[in-house]
Amino acid sequence: MMGLDGARVRAVARKDLQDFRRKRTIVLSMSLIPLTYLIVAMVLITVLSVTKNGSGPIPTVPLLYLLLNPVMMPAIVASYSVVGEREQGTLEPLLSTPLRQQELILGKAAAVMLPTIVLSYAVYALFLAFVALFAKSASASAVFHDGPALVSLVIFTPLLAGWSIAVGMAASVRANEARVAQQVATLSSFPAIAIVVFMMIGLIHPHFLVALEFAVGLALLDALILRLTIQMFNRERLIVGTVPTRKPGGGMMSSNP
Amino acid sequence: MTGGQPALVVEQLTKVFGERTAFSEISFEVGHGEIFGFLGPNGAGKTTTVRTLSTLIEPTSGTAIVAGMELRPENGVEIRQRIAVMPESPGLYLRLSVNENLQYFASLYGVTDATTKIASALESVNLGDRGLELCGGLSKGLRQRVALARTLLSDPTIMFLDEPTSGLDPVAALEVHNLILELRKRGVTIFLTTHRLEEAEKVCDRVAILNTTLRIVGKPKELREQLFEKQLVVRTVAPLSEPDKIFSAIHSVLQWRSSEPSSYVLTVSDVDVAAPEVSRSLISAGADILSVAEAQHSLEDVYLEIVDSGEKVGEP
Numbered sequence: 001m002m003g004l005d006g007a008r009v010r011a012v013a014r015k016d017l018q019d020f021r022r023k024r025t026i027v028l029s030m031s032l033i034p035l036t037y038l039i040v041a042m043v044l045i046t047v048l049s050v051t052k053n054g055s056g057p058i059p060t061v062p063l064l065y066l067l068l069n070p071v072m073m074p075a076i077v078a079s080y081s082v083v084g085e086r087e088q089g090t091l092e093p094l095l096s097t098p099l100r101q102q103e104l105i106l107g108k109a110a111a112v113m114l115p116t117i118v119l120s121y122a123v124y125a126l127f128l129a130f131v132a133l134f135a136k137s138a139s140a141s142a143v144f145h146d147g148p149a150l151v152s153l154v155i156f157t158p159l160l161a162g163w164s165i166a167v168g169m170a171a172s173v174r175a176n177e178a179r180v181a182q183q184v185a186t187l188s189s190f191p192a193i194a195i196v197v198f199m200m201i202g203l204i205h206p207h208f209l210v211a212l213e214f215a216v217g218l219a220l221l222d223a224l225i226l227r228l229t230i231q232m233f234n235r236e237r238l239i240v241g242t243v244p245t246r247k248p249g250g251g252m253m254s255s256n257p
Numbered sequence: 258m259t260g261g262q263p264a265l266v267v268e269q270l271t272k273v274f275g276e277r278t279a280f281s282e283i284s285f286e287v288g289h290g291e292i293f294g295f296l297g298p299n300g301a302g303k304t305t306t307v308r309t310l311s312t313l314i315e316p317t318s319g320t321a322i323v324a325g326m327e328l329r330p331e332n333g334v335e336i337r338q339r340i341a342v343m344p345e346s347p348g349l350y351l352r353l354s355v356n357e358n359l360q361y362f363a364s365l366y367g368v369t370d371a372t373t374k375i376a377s378a379l380e381s382v383n384l385g386d387r388g389l390e391l392c393g394g395l396s397k398g399l400r401q402r403v404a405l406a407r408t409l410l411s412d413p414t415i416m417f418l419d420e421p422t423s424g425l426d427p428v429a430a431l432e433v434h435n436l437i438l439e440l441r442k443r444g445v446t447i448f449l450t451t452h453r454l455e456e457a458e459k460v461c462d463r464v465a466i467l468n469t470t471l472r473i474v475g476k477p478k479e480l481r482e483q484l485f486e487k488q489l490v491v492r493t494v495a496p497l498s499e500p501d502k503i504f505s506a507i508h509s510v511l512q513w514r515s516s517e518p519s520s521y522v523l524t525v526s527d528v529d530v531a532a533p534e535v536s537r538s539l540i541s542a543g544a545d546i547l548s549v550a551e552a553q554h555s556l557e558d559v560y561l562e563i564v565d566s567g568e569k570v571g572e573p
Contacts (some may be wrong), residue, residue, distance in 0.1 A: 003334070005367075007367065008364065008365055008367075009366060010364075011361060011364030011365055012365075014361075014364075015350070015357075015361045018352075018353060018357060018569075019350055019352055019353060020351075022352040023352060036450070073283045086349075088348075088351075089347075089348045090348045090349070090350060091348075092308075092342075092344045092346070092348055093342065093343075093347075093348040093362075093367075093404070093407070094345055094348070095313055096311050096313060096337060096340075096341075096342035097337055097362060097366060098334045098335075098337045098338040098363040098364050098366060098367075099337075100334060115283065145389070235312075235314065236313065236314040236315055239308060239313050239314060240274070240308075240314060241453050242274050242275065242429065
């Protein structure tokens, strides 16, 4: 990407992380969502029985269920990121600095992605530790031998989080109110949820090739939405709520570094 | 203007939002190291002008050169690197400390030796010992000062200050005025929008009055001379028995009127010539004089005259 200053991207991410840590609602939502998914997954692996040969959809269900975590967790925070600054009155001084829109978007995306990844993997680790220690041996064996599901967890976590963050930020850049952005972001996480559910109920079998195909497709989609978000970013609309007026000559002054 | 290449050149700049014109065909120049006051009633287009010149919004037509760079979208980053903007609302992150807020902006401007710069900026606004406090715990006035400190971090060529003393008590406002005057000594160009006319009169080298179109640009003293006739106010102990006979006989008095009993407003050709002549004539007529003084017109009078008249006066 042209003219990207890594130091400014890091500065935006660092500031947002500092800000998140001190905002109780964000800390609560980013803690309660993974905790809830972890508890439900633990209950599922405990109460469900495995088939005789230890295979089938059962061990996959709680594992894939945990993939909802990186879909749901970042959506609300990402959707608040830009429109929230606008509502707090901090956007105008921020946009008055040399910061480019791609630096702002990437910095904010990184600030949401980092805790999402860390918390998601921590939840997986806790779940696997629980399975190893407390689950029936057949269930534990089935879980630890379900390679495609385990690989899906590792690969799809950043990609699904990327989807949620990209869509949330797109909503945040376009919406006039944080509440609207949050609703749009929540709705737009449904396709990702649907994919996870299809895998859980066996409509999509997460063997390696399917996982790879989905991963590549999702990665491309994430990059595309992030790029669109950067293109949609318009300082004038964010500051005054209107798009630039067409010049009498017909040219639109919309370029916006 | 202080001479040399202007820091800011604006030519025929116009901004239209749909059917509404924010400002139309404004043209002016601001010299390096000059404090330029931008005055006007609410909705006159002052803030929109600042936002346009600071590349936040696009002009509909017209051109400008800001800190040596042509106002074009592709120059946005470079222009913003050379200027600093303090919006009317401080826009601080309330859950972060003063130091953390300033550190963030120092990073965005690529300031080297940020710690020293932050300490220096905070000292400049008398907040040297408040760096560790959360901005959410500061009063409105203190937040305003932190926002001002933020504009100092990058050593800007031009500072756009939108109502910098809004919400400040008189002592804090005085400190801001002193800081602005200090910045001028360092060669910083200040573009100051304000509603406080006494503030503009006190710190600005020149002022412009905007009401969608630019009504007038000039030094406050020149504007007063341009807009108002030279007048003497004469007060006597008792009403004059034949004022017309006295005042009509004085060549330098062009016309006169009585504003109240024992008080007369004389329009004169030259105050320095008329004052002694009027005094002598009154004494000759046996009048007891309380005072003979030049009528003082404030910038507020100029402002009201311009805004009320709705006519474009131009640059003197």
